[in-house]
Every structure is written in structure tokens, then in C-alpha cells.
Amino acid sequence: MNEVIKINNITKSYGNVLAVNDLSFKVKKGELFSFLGINGAGKSTTIKIIVGELFPDHGEIKVCGKDIRTDEDEIKRKIGVVFQDSLLDKTLSVYDNLKYRAALYGITGEEFKERYKRLSKIFSLEDICNRKVNTLSGGQRRRVDIARALIHNPEILILDEPTTGLDPGTRNSIWKIINNLRKKENLTVFLTTHYMEEADDSDYIVILDKGHVIGEGSPLELKNKYAKDMVIIYNVKEEDIKKLKMTYHKIRNGFKIEVNSISIVTDLIVKHKDIFKDYEVIKGRMDDVFLSATGYELEEK
Amino acid sequence: MKTFIYLIKRNIKVYFNDKGLFFTSLITPLILLVLYATFLANIFEDSFVSIFKDISISESTITALVSGQLISSLLAVSCVTVAFSSNMLMANDRITGAINDINVTPVKRSYINLSYFLATFISTLIVSISALVLCLIYTSVRGYTYSLGDTLYLIWDVIILTLFGSSLSSIINYFLKTQGGVSGVGTIVSAGYGFICGAYMPISSFSKTLQKILSFLPGTYGTSLLRNHALNPILKTIKYLPSSVLKEIKDGLDCNIYFFDNIISIKVMYLTLIITIIICILIYLFVSNKGRNRK
Numbered sequence: 001m002n003e004v005i006k007i008n009n010i011t012k013s014y015g016n017v018l019a020v021n022d023l024s025f026k027v028k029k030g031e032l033f034s035f036l037g038i039n040g041a042g043k044s045t046t047i048k049i050i051v052g053e054l055f056p057d058h059g060e061i062k063v064c065g066k067d068i069r070t071d072e073d074e075i076k077r078k079i080g081v082v083f084q085d086s087l088l089d090k091t092l093s094v095y096d097n098l099k100y101r102a103a104l105y106g107i108t109g110e111e112f113k114e115r116y117k118r119l120s121k122i123f124s125l126e127d128i129c130n131r132k133v134n135t136l137s138g139g140q141r142r143r144v145d146i147a148r149a150l151i152h153n154p155e156i157l158i159l160d161e162p163t164t165g166l167d168p169g170t171r172n173s174i175w176k177i178i179n180n181l182r183k184k185e186n187l188t189v190f191l192t193t194h195y196m197e198e199a200d201d202s203d204y205i206v207i208l209d210k211g212h213v214i215g216e217g218s219p220l221e222l223k224n225k226y227a228k229d230m231v232i233i234y235n236v237k238e239e240d241i242k243k244l245k246m247t248y249h250k251i252r253n254g255f256k257i258e259v260n261s262i263s264i265v266t267d268l269i270v271k272h273k274d275i276f277k278d279y280e281v282i283k284g285r286m287d288d289v290f291l292s293a294t295g296y297e298l299e300e301k
Numbered sequence: 302m303k304t305f306i307y308l309i310k311r312n313i314k315v316y317f318n319d320k321g322l323f324f325t326s327l328i329t330p331l332i333l334l335v336l337y338a339t340f341l342a343n344i345f346e347d348s349f350v351s352i353f354k355d356i357s358i359s360e361s362t363i364t365a366l367v368s369g370q371l372i373s374s375l376l377a378v379s380c381v382t383v384a385f386s387s388n389m390l391m392a393n394d395r396i397t398g399a400i401n402d403i404n405v406t407p408v409k410r411s412y413i414n415l416s417y418f419l420a421t422f423i424s425t426l427i428v429s430i431s432a433l434v435l436c437l438i439y440t441s442v443r444g445y446t447y448s449l450g451d452t453l454y455l456i457w458d459v460i461i462l463t464l465f466g467s468s469l470s471s472i473i474n475y476f477l478k479t480q481g482g483v484s485g486v487g488t489i490v491s492a493g494y495g496f497i498c499g500a501y502m503p504i505s506s507f508s509k510t511l512q513k514i515l516s517f518l519p520g521t522y523g524t525s526l527l528r529n530h531a532l533n534p535i536l537k538t539i540k541y542l543p544s545s546v547l548k549e550i551k552d553g554l555d556c557n558i559y560f561f562d563n564i565i566s567i568k569v570m571y572l573t574l575i576i577t578i579i580i581c582i583l584i585y586l587f588v589s590n591k592g593r594n595r596k
């Protein structure tokens with residue numbers, strides 16, 4: 001049982017709006033799976049379908065081999081989800097929120113106290129446990145959201161844009177926690193984001209556009225396929241660069257050459273050692289992958 | 302079962318912690334108090350004085366009757382309007398999305414639906430019984446103390462009327478999906494219910510047509526039960542009261558409610574309310590359990 005989530009040809013419309021269009025992908029156990037797409041691509045809708053909040057119009061979803069229509073309870077105990085907008089009870093304290101949510105999974109009394117203690121340590125909730133949720137900062141609230149999603153020890157953690165709107169420091173600390181959990185608990189993490197550098201650490205990426213997969217693979221595969229690598233050569237004369245017989249762009253104190261694969265650069269260096277005195281080779285970035293796969297400009301850039 | 306109790310506790314706690322929800326639910330009772338303090342008390346007192354002009358009656362009895370009218374009005378509106386406000390939690394959870402966070406847990410939908418009804422009942426009962434205690438203290442201070450038996454009747458009436466408010470609001474609030482809907486229904490209920498249940502002006506002072514329409518509304522009987530149990534004990538203390546005058550007074554105070562010219566007995570009032578409550582709960586559970594739309 002290696003595939004914890006398996007989605008086959010699902011389609012979902014809201015009235016006339018086709019939100020998810022013949023979507024298929026698989027998530028493997030223990031991996032960090034990233035789901036990329038601009039706003040409105042259908043990421044949140046897909047998550048709602050996985051957790052059973054919506055049924056697809058067509059297609060099939062299996063979570064750990066089970067179908068939500070027949071094994072709803074079992075699936076719900078395996079999944080912890082952090083929705084895009086925090087859905088905690090704003091007027092209740094952090095502790096009460098976790099207590100009442102835990103009880104919905106049948107976790108009460110001593111059992112709850114133990115879990116609370118553990119999560120409180122991981123997410124540093126000691127100082128804020130009696131604060132009402134509506135008094136917390138964005139980063140604190142996100143920590144509580146994730147703690148709530150893990151309250152019943154799920155095997156799969158689904159995070160819908162967990163770090164959107166947080167400052168870089170807070171984003172880092174949240175990522176540290178998630179990575180630790182993955183290592184220690186062999187947690188499968190399903191993530192949607194539009195911060196491309198976060199996707200860079202994933203094991204597998206699916207790029208979604210208009211409800212449909214337009215690219216997938218490991219970050220390396222995607223970069224090789226969609227992002228051009230480049231080499232920048234410094235302190236050379238233009239007539240030397242011409243000898244390379246490649247298209248080049250002049251930049252401040254050198255020349256930039258885009259290549260489809262790193263091996264081309266290797267060949268060039270071997271053949272023209274004299275030209276390559278001062279240079280750097282830059283792998284394509286996830287941003288470029290996203291841009292060339294979707295044809296969109298990134299919003300927050 | 303434990304899960305279910307925690308779910309109810311969560312609903313109650315969110316209601317009492319949500320200042321918006323909690324204080325809006327107290328608006329109608331507060332308006333009523335202000336109206337009494339400013340002019341309703343005087344109007345009622347004057348009308349009692351004129352009714353009793355040929356009968357010797359003590360000042361304190363009139364004061365007791367006016368207080369009795371106040372407390373029965375207050376309880377009649379609170380039980381229903383507080384129930385509506387507190388049950389807005391169901392709509393709020395849907396608007397804020399909190400319900401989605403509950404729906405991803407393995408709790409059965411029918412439990413979630415029932416928890417809103419029960420939480421509303423308990424929250425409203427806490428508010429209404431507190432109001433009743435304050436009312437009894439108030440009447441005592443004003444010089445009339447209800448016997449234990451009469452107090453039990455009042456408690457029973459409050460429970461029945463709270464059940465009525467909780468079950469009716471469950472059906473209506475179930476259909477609210479937007480903030481606009483919530484404020485709309487909230488405003489209509491808090492402004493309108495005090496009027497149609499006869500808390501501001503006795504139903505007997507309304508036009509004949511309106512009276513006929515109101516006699517079809519079970520809430521009317523709730524008011525009347527409270528009127529009977531708050532006022533009858535005081536009326537009984539008046540000696541040498543001709544039965545024709547007593548009937549006139551009871552008609553005027555809504556202790557007597559007519560359904561096509563027949564006086565409705567207390568028993569029938571209870572029966573009507575209880576049947577209404579049972580029907581409302583069944584409708585609510587049926588509609589809400591069927592109504593989950595995942596399509």
C-alpha cells in the first residue's frame with residue numbers, strides 16, 4: 001500500500017464554473033507532495049473532494065485504498081486538514097479549541113491531555129494556550145491550525161496554502177516544524193502553495209491549471225523539462241563569446257547563455273577552456289518551471 | 302456519547318463567549334424593560350385602577366398585578382428571542398466555515414444537527430431561568446411573593462416556551478446561509494416577536510382579525526400560560542370579585558385566549574405547545590439530515 005491518495009479522472013463544477021477538470025494524480029506514503037497553481041486553479045476544491053466535504057461529479061478517489069462513500073469514518077481519521085482560511089472558534093481559547101475538536105474524534109480526558117502536551121511542545125503553545133484565537137498573530141494561529149489538524153494523529157496532513165500571508169521568518173519556523181514531523185512520524189504531507197521555493201523541497205509536484213494537470217514530476221524533472229539552465233561568463237570579449245556559436249545576451253560584465261540541458265554547458269567548457277575562466281552555471285528555478293508550464297506571471301513577484 | 306456532550310458544550314461556550322451573539326439576544330428583553338420603566342407600567346396601572354373602580358382593592362395588589370404583567374411579558378419574549386439569537390450559531394458556523402472543520406471529523410451529521418438544537422435549548426434556558434430568578438426577586442421586592450407551586454408552574458412554562466423557541470428557530474435558522482439572512486431574521490424576530498406575542502400590548506387590545514390570526518400561533522399560548530401563572534395567584538387574593546368582572550379582567554390580560562370564541566383551557570395550551578415542539582423538532586431533524594449537499 002504505497003499510494004495513500006489516488007485520484008482518477010475527477011471532475012467538479014459549481015454551476016457553470018468547471019473547477020476541477022478530469023484530474024488524476026497519486027500521492028505516495030511519506031512524501032511531501034506539492035500542488036501548485038494560481039488562485040482559482042482548483043486546488044481548494046480538490047482538497048474539499050479528498051476530505052469528503054464535496055463529492056466529485058465524475059471520477060474516483062481512494063484514500064489508503066478506501067472510498068469516502070463507503071468508509072467515510074476511517075478516511076476521516078487518517079486525514080488531518082488545515083483549510084486555507086483558519087476555521088477555529090475565534091472566541092474560544094487555544095486550549096478549548098483543541099479540546100473540543102479532539103473530542104470529535106473521541107479523544108477526551110487523559111488521552112487528550114497527553115496529546116495536548118505533545119503538540120503544545122512541538123508547536124510552542126505553552127504561552128498562548130489560554131489566549132483566545134482572535135487575539136493571536138497570523139503565525140501563532142497557523143501553528144494552532146496545524147496542531148488541530150494533527151490532534152488525532154493522522155497519517156496524511158493536508159495543508160491548503162499554510163504559509164500564505166506570513167512573513168519569511170514565520171514561514172521558516174512553520175516549515176521547520178513540518179519537516180521535523182515528516183522525519184519523525186513518516187507523515188505524508190499534501191501541500192498547496194504558490195510560493196515556488198517551498199515546492200522546491202517536495203518529493204513530487206503537480207502543477208494545476210484550470211482544474212487540469214499541466215505538468216508533474218520531481219522538482220529536478222520539472223526543472224529539466226521546463227526551466228532553462230544558464231551559464232554566465234564574466235570578463236570575456238564579445239568576439240570570444242561568438243566563437244561558442246550560441247545565442248547570448250549581454251549583461252553588466254559578461255554574457256548570459258540559456259541552454260536546454262546542463263550537458264551542453266559541459267561540452268562548451270571542455271571545448272573552450274580558454275573562454276571559461278570566470279563563470280557560473282545556474283540551474284533553472286521553480287519559478288521558471290511554473291512560468292513556462294502555465295504561461296502566467298507569478299502574482300507576488 | 303461523550304463526543305456528543307463535548308459538541309454541545311462547544312456550542313454553548315461559543316455562544317456565551319461571542320459577545321455579538323450574546324448581547325444581541327438580550328436586546329428585546331432590554332427594550333421591553335425600558336418600555337415598562339418609561340410608560341407601559343403607568344398605562345397598565347391606570348387601566349387596573351379604572352377596572353377596579355367599584356371594588357375596594359389595595360394599592361399593593363395593583364402593584365403586584367403590574368409586576369406580574371411585566372415578568373410574564375419579559376419571560377414570554379426572552380424564551381423565544383434568546384433562542385433565535387443563540388441558534389444563530391448554526392448559521393454563523395456555516396458562514397465562517399467552522400462547520401467544515403467539524404464536518405471533517407467522524408461525528409455523524411445527525412449528532413451535529415441535534416447538538417445545535419440542544420445547545421440552543423440549554424443556553425436559552427440558562428438565560429431564561431436567570432431572568433425568571435431576577436423577576437421573582439423583583440416581584441418580592443415590590444411586595445408580592447409567589448408560592449412554591451406557582452413558581453414551579455412558571456419554571457415549567459419557561460421550559461416549554463424555551464423548547465418552543467429552540468425548535469422553531471432550528472427550522473428557520475437552518476435555511477440561513479448568509480450574513481444578510483442572519484441579520485434580517487434576527488431583526489424581524491427581535492422586533493416582531495414582542496409585538497405578536499402580546500408582550501408590549503395585550504393581544505386582547507388588537508383588532509378582531511389580528512386576534513384570530515394570532516390564535517393560530519402556538520407562541521400566543523405560551524404567553525397566555527405565563528400570564529395565567531403570573532397573574533391568577535394575585536387575582537385570587539382579591540375578595541368579593543364578581544365572576545363577570547374577573548372574566549373581563551382575564552380577557553383583558555390575555556389569561557383567556559379565544560379560538561373562534563372558545564376559551565382555550567390551560568391543558569389544551571400545553572398540549573398545543575408540546576405537539577408543536579415535537580413536530581418542529583421532527584421537521585428540523587428531517588430537513589437537516591436530508592439536506593447535506595455535497596453535490
Ligand SMILES: Nc1ncnc2c1ncn2[C@@H]1O[C@H](COP(=O)(O)OP(=O)(O)O)[C@@H](O)[C@H]1O
Binds near residue numbers: 018037039040044046
Ligand atoms: N463555492 C463555490 N461556488 C462557486 N464557485 C466556486 C466555489 N468555490 C470555488 N469556486 C470556483 O472554482 C474555481 C476553483 O476554485 P478553488 O478550488 O478555490 O481554487 P484555488 O484553491 O486553486 O484558488 C474558481 O474559479 C472559483 O471561483
Ligand SMILES: [Mg+2]
Binds near residue numbers: 040043044045084160
Ligand atoms: Mg484555494
